[in-house]
Amino acid sequence: MSEQTRFKAILLLGGPGCGKGTQGAVIGGFEHLCHLAMGDIFRALDKESDIGKEFLSYSTKGLLVPDELTVRVWKAHVDGRVASGDISRERHVLLLDGIPRTTDQVELMGAHVEILKVVHLVIRDQVILVERLKGRALKGSRPDDANDDVIRERLRVYDESTAPVLRAYNPSLIAEVNADQSPFAVLRDLSDCLAACVPTTL
Numbered sequence: 001m002s003e004q005t006r007f008k009a010i011l012l013l014g015g016p017g018c019g020k021g022t023q024g025a026v027i028g029g030f031e032h033l034c035h036l037a038m039g040d041i042f043r044a045l046d047k048e049s050d051i052g053k054e055f056l057s058y059s060t061k062g063l064l065v066p067d068e069l070t071v072r073v074w075k076a077h078v079d080g081r082v083a084s085g086d087i088s089r090e091r092h093v094l095l096l097d098g099i100p101r102t103t104d105q106v107e108l109m110g111a112h113v114e115i116l117k118v119v120h121l122v123i124r125d126q127v128i129l130v131e132r133l134k135g136r137a138l139k140g141s142r143p144d145d146a147n148d149d150v151i152r153e154r155l156r157v158y159d160e161s162t163a164p165v166l167r168a169y170n171p172s173l174i175a176e177v178n179a180d181q182s183p184f185a186v187l188r189d190l191s192d193c194l195a196a197c198v199p200t201t202l
């Protein structure tokens with residue numbers, strides 16, 4: 001992908017329990033937005049392939065996959081969808097979820113995407129957040145979330161790893177959405193934000 005042919009993209013950032021998955025699924029259903037979650041792209045790899053095995057060798061240890069490989073897998077996925085006519089640079093804005101996660105990935109992705117906005121879903125009230133995550137754990141989706149200390153550690157790691165990615169973007173590109181509200185209110189604020197930056201010509 002050359003400079004002129006980069007995809008336009010929105011980067012969706014948000015820590016555990018912020019509702020990013022829910023919001024990404026809803027707005028990713030809009031006709032001209034394509035939601036791309038890096039974790040899903042990795043999990044869709046053939047587990048018997050070399051690249052699939054390499055992914056598992058990292059993810060099963062809780063490690064991030066190396067940057068070059070991550071961006072290569074992402075690009076191969078996007079190229080495949082372009083080739084099949086599923087998405088195009090003219091008609092789609094990509095909604096990036098889970099990539100870039102490091103400053104080196106910010107750099108590498110710069111060759112492929114033009115970031116229109118970095119939307120950060122933020123929950124300020126840690127008490128609400130911890131209760132939300134515990135509620136989710138009780139439903140069985142993430143049993144490791146049942147413990148307060150584990151939750152606080154996950155939140156700390158998220159803040160620590162996200163801060164450099166946020167700093168890598170021009171502050172004028174960053175929008176904070178208060179995720180400390182009902183899903184509908186978050187969706188409304190997120191929609192306002194996207195309405196202001198997604199081209200109306202799509």
Ligand code: ADP
Binds near residue numbers: 042064098099
């Ligand atoms: P999690 O929130 O547990 O990291 P994800 O679904 O986002 O879940 O990712 C699953 C795994 O895929 C991660 O643990 C990591 O090994 C890999 N992964 C996802 N996104 C990236 C990325 N941007 N860079 C490197 N590795 C990634």
